[in-house]
Amino acid sequence: MLRPLSVILSVISATSAFAIAPLDTSNQLIISVRDQKLVLLRNGSKVAVYPVSTSKFGLGDAWGRMTTPLGYLAVEKKIGDDMPVGAVFHNRRLTGEVLQANAPGRDPITTRIIWLRGLEAQNAHAFKRCIYIHGTPEEKKIGRPASYGCIRMKAKDVAELYNQLPIGAVVQIIPDRLPNTEKAKPRQEMSGGVVAVANVTPQPQPQITATKAANVTSQPPSQISAAKAAKATPQPPPQISAAMLATPPSSSLTVEEMRTAGALAGARRKAKLAQNKRL
Numbered sequence: 001m002l003r004p005l006s007v008i009l010s011v012i013s014a015t016s017a018f019a020i021a022p023l024d025t026s027n028q029l030i031i032s033v034r035d036q037k038l039v040l041l042r043n044g045s046k047v048a049v050y051p052v053s054t055s056k057f058g059l060g061d062a063w064g065r066m067t068t069p070l071g072y073l074a075v076e077k078k079i080g081d082d083m084p085v086g087a088v089f090h091n092r093r094l095t096g097e098v099l100q101a102n103a104p105g106r107d108p109i110t111t112r113i114i115w116l117r118g119l120e121a122q123n124a125h126a127f128k129r130c131i132y133i134h135g136t137p138e139e140k141k142i143g144r145p146a147s148y149g150c151i152r153m154k155a156k157d158v159a160e161l162y163n164q165l166p167i168g169a170v171v172q173i174i175p176d177r178l179p180n181t182e183k184a185k186p187r188q189e190m191s192g193g194v195v196a197v198a199n200v201t202p203q204p205q206p207q208i209t210a211t212k213a214a215n216v217t218s219q220p221p222s223q224i225s226a227a228k229a230a231k232a233t234p235q236p237p238p239q240i241s242a243a244m245l246a247t248p249p250s251s252s253l254t255v256e257e258m259r260t261a262g263a264l265a266g267a268r269r270k271a272k273l274a275q276n277k278r279l
Helices: 005-014 155-164 210-218 226-232 242-246 255-278
Strands: 024-032 037-042 045-051 071-079 087-090 093-098 109-118 132-135 151-153 169-174
Touching: 037 155, 045 155, 109 155, 132 155, 151 155
Parallel strands: 024 169, 132 151
Antiparallel strands: 024 037, 037 045, 071 109, 071 169, 087 093, 087 109, 109 132
16 A cells, blocks of 8 residues: 655654655655566656566565565665766675676676665665665566565666666655556757747748838928828818709718708798898
């Protein structure tokens, strides 16, 4: 059963004997004894999965037993920066040898050492027992229990994992299968601190011809053409002639002209009637 990391961290904070600082909870390894696989998680998303070998002597943390401990641990030390793949270590020191995969008759620690410290009572002896994640020339045995307590990996795999795993990263060794996790999304490339956006083409800007530019720049703002002035200023009402009053409005006259003509004609009739009365 997988216990939440938050529960374990609360126990660790209360038990300083098992604590190291600082822990990097954004980077985590889960090692499955049943699957003989390791998954690297970053912020909860799967980054990579590698085959491994745990102990052929079983599980536990007792002194004098070559078993693989269970529970939460953390990366305490890393040894082997930039060493060639296959470089041989003895007592965590380079011997100068470089072995190829499956070299006959040899079973040393190779390539990289990721030294683990236990964070719980059930794995409190892990650091002094020298429980590592390390490379091995016996790569044909990777994928089944074959170690003497450590977590073995193929040389190229452990070199790759070493570069992605910081000091303080949390490591959990479980007897069950690996949990289902989502694969991490690929990172967008950065250019000068800005995320590069693909398939974006700039839209062409409207072009201004030389003639338009000349018209805009050569005329002072105070000058307005006669046509523009005519549109800008209101036009006086149309003049009504005597002929228009004498004849009924034609269809060519506007509604406003017809209303004006009718009003003037009515006014003339009233004036004539008033004059006749006075006579």
